[in-house]
Amino acid sequence: MTTILVTGGTGTLGRLVVGRLRADGHEVRVLSRSARPYAVDLRAGGPGLDTALAGVDTVVHCASSPRGGDEEAAGHLIDAARRAGVAHLVYISIVGVDRVPFGYYRAKHAVEGLVAGSGLGWTVLRATQFHDLLVQLFDGLAKLPVLLLPAGVSDQPVEVAEVADRLAELAGGPPAGRVEDLGGPEVRTFASLARAYLTATGKRRAVLNVPLVGKAYRAFRAGGHLAPERAVGKGTFEEYLARRRG
Template sequence: MSSVLVTGATGTLGRVVVPALAAAGHDVRAMSRVHRRPDGEETWVRADLATGQGLADAVDGVGTVVHLASAPYRRGYTRRVDVAGTARLVAAARAAGVDHVLLMSIVGVDRVPWGFYRTKLEAERQVAEGGAPWTVLRATQFFDFLDTAFAALTRLPVVPLDRRVRAQPVDTADVADLLVELVAAGPARDTVELGGPGVLTGDTALREWMAATGRRRRVLPVRGPGRMLAAFRDGAATTPALPTGTRTWSEFLARRYGRR
């Protein structure tokens, strides 16, 4: 098996991908901006996408780069990491003769008029046009994201919700499984999409979450303004791609909160 560098190894997805790659027999090099001790079979390296410091050493000798790192909703720093940092990483990978750069992106970046999605689309272009063999994996929103969003919303006594917003959330374990397959398959020079096993409305997802957590709130139906929410209502964050993930929202909630 090959040596694989994973950027964003400490993130929500990275914490699942690193052990999945190791379990598949890969020599995993996990990257972070600060020094870390290994807690599994991986080796940790220190590098910074925003400055480029340490990137040449991080990619030296690896066969595949799995690029998960991102810095959403942090204004100028987001572009320094997601766009300029991706360009630096691809350039370093090309110079080192890396066989495959695999970028993690989001379903809908080409259809939803949202600033961060435009940034991710630019990152995709850096990978596709950067001169190294590549694959882009777009996944729908993670269950963890919905969980965090609903926890924040239900701090309010009344929850405003656009019930017609549609999502197809996916479990990070399903994303990790596909990433392992894509590493083994080699560069596709194409974009692959993955969604969860079912499309949910905002209302359905929230009510399942409240039943699982035991939190009760009154829901105030609203129609969210603007082109971005219109795109979400139209299903721009969903995908017809097959196969889908297999783990459901209900199963995720049962694992996390112990209720059925």
């Protein structure tokens, strides 16, 4: 089996990818800012990154932050991967990064370009948003007495474990370029998802759809972040909520 390094290997997605790869018999190294012995801040780079990549065959790049720095981090990772002779770089991106002019999406799209132009063998998988991200959003919105939602926007949440399974499968195979997107099983209005959340958590809130402005909102409203033709995920939002409650 191969030696695989997972960046962001302690995060929501990365830790599941690590588990899947180890279950498949691969030697896996976990890279994050705090995970010993490969504690590296990718935004800073440095010799620790070369140490982490020595002898690595494949990298699964899950580390990402909406607070910025993704392009810089990817640049450091790619440079070090070239020096180490890494054969395959797998990157997880988001459906719609090329259609929605939202800052974080633009950064993810830019990283896709860096990966494709790296000179390494590469694979890029785009997925829709994870169930837990919606819950985090609704947790924040539910602090108010009225749940305010962007009018006319839908979502297609996917089970993070299914994305981890697919990434592990891709990491165990040859470079495949841009592969087919992985979308959740249902395109749902934000209001229906919010009501499912309120029912599951026992919170009583009015739901109000509020029209917004701007190019990013229009793109979300047009469904630029959705992949209805790739609704291949199995786990529903209600099933995720039931597991959390249990």
